[in-house]
Amino acid sequence: MIDFVVAQPPTPVVEFSSVLTSLDVNHQDGRLLLEDDNAALASVFLPQGSPVDVVISKAGSTQPLAIQPLAIGNKQGVFNRLGVRGAVSEFKFTKPGKYTATYRAGGRPMTIIPFSVEIETNNDQFDPKSFVYLNGPWEDWAYLFASVEKGSAANPEAHFWVRKKSFLTNPEADRYTAEIRREGDVLAISEAGSSNSRKWQFMRLRFKQPESKGGGPIQMSEIASRDDDYQILIFRNGDRFASYPLQIRQGQIVMHPRSQTQHQPRTEYIVPRFPGLLGTLGSDSAGHAFWMKRQPINGESSSQSNVAKVPSKDDLARWEWLPRSIDPNREFDLKVTAISTRNDTHLAAGEDLIVFGTGFPRGVAYMNVGDDRSREIPDGETYNSKVFGVCGTKIILVKDKQIVIFDTRSKTLTPIPNTDVALYSPSMLTFDTNGFLVATINDVAQVTDKTVLKVIDVSGDTPAIIPINNAAYTHRDVTSVSVDAKSGGVAVSSSSKKLLSVARIVPNGKQFLFSVDTYRGVGPQKIYLEDEWLTYPDSDWKVRLLKLDEPPKAVTDQAFPRVGNGFFVRKGRLVVATNDQKVGSRYAFAVGDLDDPPILANGTGAPIPGTSAGLGMGGSAAIAVDKTVFVAGTAGDSTGVGERLQLFDDDSGWIPIIGPSGKPLPASEVVTSMGLLAFKTLNKSRNPVIGYATYGQRVDYRPSSQPDADQRDALQSQNAADREMAHSTAADTKAPSEELSEIDEAFLAEVLKNEELIFNAYKNVMSEAEAKQKILESTTKTLNDSGKAHLTETYRRRSKLSD
Secondary structure, three states: OOOOOOOOOOOOEEOHHHHHHHOEEOOOOOEEEOOOOOOOEEEEOOOOOOOEEEEEEEOOOOOEEEEEEEEEEEEEOOEEEEEEOOOOOOOEOOOOEEEEEEEEEOOEEEEEEEEEEEEEEOOOOOOOOEEEEEEOHHHOEEEEEEEOOOHHHOOOEEEEEEOOOOOOOOOOOEEEEEEEEEOOEEEEEEOOEEEOOOOOEEEEEEEEOOHHHOOOEOOHHHHOOOOEEEEEEEEEOOEEEEEEEEEEEOOEEOOOHHHOOOOOOHHHOOOOEEOOOOOOOHHHHOEEEEEEEOEOOOOOOOOOOOOOOOOOHHHHHHHOOOOOOOOOOOOOEEEEEEEEOOOOOOEEEOOOEEEEEOOOOEOEEEEEOOOOOOEEOOOHHHOEOOOOEEEOOEEEEEEOOEEEEEEOOOOEEEEOOOOOOOEOOOOOOOEEEEOOEEEEEEOOOOOOOOOOEEEEEOOOOOOEEEEEOOOOOOHHHOOEEEEEOOOOEEEEEEOOOOEEEEEEOOOOEOEEEEEOHHHOOOOOOOOEEEOOEEEEEOOOOOEEEEEOOOOOEEOOOOOOOOOOOOEEEEOOEEEEEEEEEEEOOEEEEEEEEOOOOOOOHHHOOOOOOOOHHHOOOOOEEEEOOOOOEEEEEOOOOOOOOOOEOEEEEOOOEEEEOEOOOOOEOEOEEEEEEOOEEEEEEEOOOOOEEEEEEEOOOOOOOOOOOOOHHHHHHHHHOOOHHHHHHHHHHHHHOOOHHHOOOHHHHHHHHHHHHHHHHHHHHHOOOOOHHHHHHHHHHHHHHHHHHOOOHHHHHHHHHHOOOOO
């Protein structure tokens, strides 16, 4: 006897997309809606002759609140169109709460949709209104659509649902766009769609290539060309609105578990196919539906295997440098040492120690607070004097491409083999220290594991190397790197690739890339990672801010100068050299905090008039732990007597730091650590030496021997002795800010020659003082009228008529 096995027909369900498009409520009166005019409700695998209905009930209750029969309409393949049959139910929602819609065939549940009812009331006593809204799966689900008929050549689309809660008669429409990203790289962008509907509106956005990649149509075969983790991002009015994960494995999109054939319970099953508009547009409107559930917007996909890998609390506590307790009221004590350094070398500060260059391009030494002479590092003359850092009491040195750690307490050197860490191009842009962490960009031709980005943990006796998985850039592409011990993060910028990368510091941590191609790229200056903020320069020399994976936003309206440091960030405070405040070749600084939303230039605080004449070309800046801002002259160039050490007092503005001579102190390359300020200044022979100040955890810049009024007065007027020294210095060696073109030199020479002739004539009819003042004023006006305002400062320094 032969037993015949009869295949069981698939269990009927209602197609999920058509349910979400059809099920809704009339927002004005709470009336239940079950069918949309533009997109028919559809079932799949429906047995012939089975009556279909939908039951509305309270969540957890078997007692129906409303039952609406549904008519079975056109059939296309395994799909059937469903519609309202007979009289439409006039059921209205009058109370908020949790409900379910159960779609049944022959009395058996096919698909169950949980949702909630919200009743929102306005506060207008003259026009009171209450609107009813449904909340539920519309907010959580979206799918990537691809035409079945066109196969791998199909143009992908993002399908999702949106609505706008508003009591306005005609609320302004929201604009939606979408992107497909892989490791931060934008593979596809969408056309724009808009909606101001209070009902849930079905949105479909077709993808294309970004303009940077041609801007043409994009096919599914291009999206699925590489196995990886992807993100579908939805933007509303330019801001991040939703993020959906998508995985591709073995060239196929991985179905969501609820779309897997054997998924249970069956009432939750989501058909991975969109039936199209049955009986209207034909088979071309049918497509594959790759369903995705919304994930938190935090830059990390729940589908990614290493998302749970974050630094432990012990790691973060060990990495962040917390020095010994310092009296917050300790007096501001400034000293100028006799310890020599060079202007063309680096400067760094740590726990009561200062590290500086002694030669160029090699030679490094250090001093402790209170020292009157430098301390030697074993073989110190062999280390790079432009690239080094400090981690607490440890000095991170560079010899060619090798990292060497010097412990100032044990006086031991620990070299790291080049097979583990080998700097590709030793520079303070591609090498960074923070807390007890060191970030390095490595030459993959020398390191054994071929890893570009590595972080070194130097908190223990033995350095621990933490490799970060490679991403879509090479070591040659890296412009800058920044590490943040407090958050346990590391960031990379690439001007050539027009991207930014952020990673958690865990072994083989994944980098999350952000394309900034459509945000004016990224410039060649240093980036700063701090907590959730990544501050960076764009290609227009403006400061931008990236918070996690939100679109970058401009921080400054004006470009910073193309010389000096440009800007500096620490403790959530931003210092920017403002290009629009240029006086001659010198620049003023503006100060502000990285708020959310970020600050704009007009919110940074107006640069104080007078600082421009005392900062040099772009200058350097440092920020103390209490957010006090220090500025000085240009890092890496000669320290001019006019380049003054100043601080920004939130109440009083820019204040000069008074030196031992009682005059504003010339300085360059200012740096800070806990309770310690370090800088380069000039001795009596005008050679660079180390200066420093100790203070409490709060900076009180008013030494008891110097009245506060004298400090402010000194900033507003040039001291006669300063001007005499500046004039003498200019005669001996031309300051960097006076490097003029041949045309400007010739023009200025003629001006200076003429002023002597005019002065001799004026002396006969007025006093010498009046003659000098009149000529200086008239010549300054002539320079302005001739488009030579940038020569004003140089003219006054060179003029024999200036006091």
